Amino acid sequence: MLIQQLSPQRNRNRTKAIAARDVRMVYQSRAERHQVLKGIDLEIPRGACHVLMGPSGSGKTTLVSILAGLLTPTAGQVFLLDREITQLSPRELTRFRREHLGFVFQGFNLFPALSAAENVEVAFNVKGIRGKAAVAGAQSLLDLVGLGDRRHYRPCDLSGGQKQRVAIARALVGEPEIIIADEPTAALDAQNGQAISQLLHHLAKEQGCTVLLVTHDPRLLKYADTVHYLEDGQIQPQDSSRARFYLNSVA
Numbered sequence: 001m002l003i004q005q006l007s008p009q010r011n012r013n014r015t016k017a018i019a020a021r022d023v024r025m026v027y028q029s030r031a032e033r034h035q036v037l038k039g040i041d042l043e044i045p046r047g048a049c050h051v052l053m054g055p056s057g058s059g060k061t062t063l064v065s066i067l068a069g070l071l072t073p074t075a076g077q078v079f080l081l082d083r084e085i086t087q088l089s090p091r092e093l094t095r096f097r098r099e100h101l102g103f104v105f106q107g108f109n110l111f112p113a114l115s116a117a118e119n120v121e122v123a124f125n126v127k128g129i130r131g132k133a134a135v136a137g138a139q140s141l142l143d144l145v146g147l148g149d150r151r152h153y154r155p156c157d158l159s160g161g162q163k164q165r166v167a168i169a170r171a172l173v174g175e176p177e178i179i180i181a182d183e184p185t186a187a188l189d190a191q192n193g194q195a196i197s198q199l200l201h202h203l204a205k206e207q208g209c210t211v212l213l214v215t216h217d218p219r220l221l222k223y224a225d226t227v228h229y230l231e232d233g234q235i236q237p238q239d240s241s242r243a244r245f246y247l248n249s250v251a
């Protein structure tokens with residue numbers, strides 16, 4: 001299956017939610033200098049659902065961490081909702097992320113001592129919503145991801161898929177305009193993976209969220225407007241033989 005055939009580009013507002021201009025990233029250790037990103041240019045329109053794929057170690061987590069303002073690139077510019085986040089002070093950036101962005105980490109990043117509900121409530125607290133409103137908000141988001149009945153469980157008593165759903169519920173707190181998820185279905189079985197795929201798709205299509213997913217999961221591909229393929233530090237042209245070869249191997 002070719003990338004272009006996965007899903008037709010939908011007609012929607014073309015304003016950009018995420019843009020990267022010549023983003024470069026070098027990891028420097030004492031022994032070596034490793035250039036992971038060699039000039040990334042990327043544009044994601046508002047309300048679109050884009051997927052980022054690429055081999056393990058190609059820099060996908062590095063790139064989405066930069067796009068989410070969690071990591072500072074060595075060079076280049078990142079724009080979110082037309083603000084250049086690479087120019088913001090740490091304080092401004094924290095505030096911007098809190099107001100506009102939900103991020104689902106590859107490793108869940110849940111607080112082990114807190115229940116599922118408390119993990120989500122903390123995210124409400126961070127956004128200034130406390131008390132009953134935070135409790136009710138956490139309950140409705142856990143219901144949304146199908147975990148209402150597990151809200152008192154701690155992460156250690158939840159399956160990988162359930163933990164991932166808590167992580168997604170947490171990223172949805174405050175109805176962010178942009179959701180970036182790093183391999184959100186990697187730990188999920190078929191049924192949970194399908195449910196999460198549909199939820200992320202629903203957010204993009206019905207709620208107008210912009211969704212960027214790192215994934216190897218063919219279940220998510222059918223929901224993507226565009227697939228970006230990262231290899232050798234660059235986004236490979238969509239019709240390149242490498243991108244086609246990779247897509248054929250997972251789709």
Ligand SMILES: Nc1ncnc2c1ncn2[C@@H]1O[C@H](COP(=O)(O)OP(=O)(O)O)[C@@H](O)[C@H]1O
Nearest residue numbers: 027028036054055056057058059060061062063
């Ligand atoms: N903090 C770091 N310091 C040094 N090297 C890193 C760091 N984070 C990632 N890398 C290296 O950068 C490359 C890309 O990593 P990553 O972005 O995690 O790739 P992916 O998510 O595609 O598997 C890997 O070779 C990894 O070892």
Ligand SMILES: [Mg+2]
Nearest residue numbers: 060061106182
């Ligand atoms: Mg990764």
